Amino acid sequence: MTLAHDGLTVDWLGYATIRVEGADTVVYVDPGRYGVLSGKWTPPSDAARGAHPPARDYRAEDGDVVFVTHRHHYDPDGIDRVADDDATVVVFDGIDVSETARTDTRPADLPYEVRQVGMEDDGVVDGVPFWTVPAYNHPDGPHTRPDGSPVHSEGFGCGYLLAVDGTRLFYPGDSDVLDGHAELDVSLFLPSIDDTFSMGGQQAVDLCVEMGPDLVCPVHYNTFDALEADSGAFAAAVARGGVPVVLDEGE
Secondary structure: OOEEEOOEEEEEEEOOEEEEEOOOOEEEEOOOOOOOOEOOOOOOOHHHOOOOOOOOEOOOOOEEEEEEOEHHHOOHHHHHHHEEEEEEEEEEOOOOHHHOOOOOOOHHHOOOEEEEEOOOOEEEEOOEEEEEEEEOOOOOOOOEOOOOOEOOOOOOEEEEEEEEOOEEEEEOOOOOOOOOHHHOOOOEEOOEOOOOOOOOHHHHHHHHHHHOOOEEOOEOOOOOHHHOOOHHHHHHHHHHOOOOEOOOOOO
16 A cells, blocks of 8 residues: 655655655665565454555665665665665664674675765755754663663664655654654654554554644564564544554555
């Protein structure tokens, strides 16, 4: 399904991959991983079938700007599949590939113009204004490892507030609800609604209602077992709070 919102077309292509097309610009956020763009993804359980975009061999290579939030979502193959030859890749500056066996391609070695950003930066790339915001799990919250450390510590990644053709979209990355989220001026909110690694459940619902965007489209759920989420229940709860919500899960 393709979502039409305020002159933009928006697609959730699986996992954390978001595509936004304006009049003259195509933007991607966190493309790839787990086979969602290579056609190799398999639903993790019967319960998740239909509640996640289908696998596809996707190679559009039409992206003018690609934004990457943190190491867990950094996938050079995914970037290659979505980025135009002249694309600019905006990546969080804390991504360290030496700590993962997934890739040996550093962001600086990508064959594109690469711009590194911190947790509280702003700029304009290809006519798209952007602002980064911190993204992390609270040390005393529920999204921690067995040793008590947060899955995403402060400084591990960022979220992005983007203005495409003047329409402001917010993807918080893998983060709990943080101070300042609700005060952002957002037209389309794309929250990660798994409740294992990032905001989900009632805290995500409450943020949607308090923020009051024009529309909510949840992402980052049901890609694998640990990301299981009841998107229907989430959508119903947000709608009860008076905020329009849409699920982008099917063909």
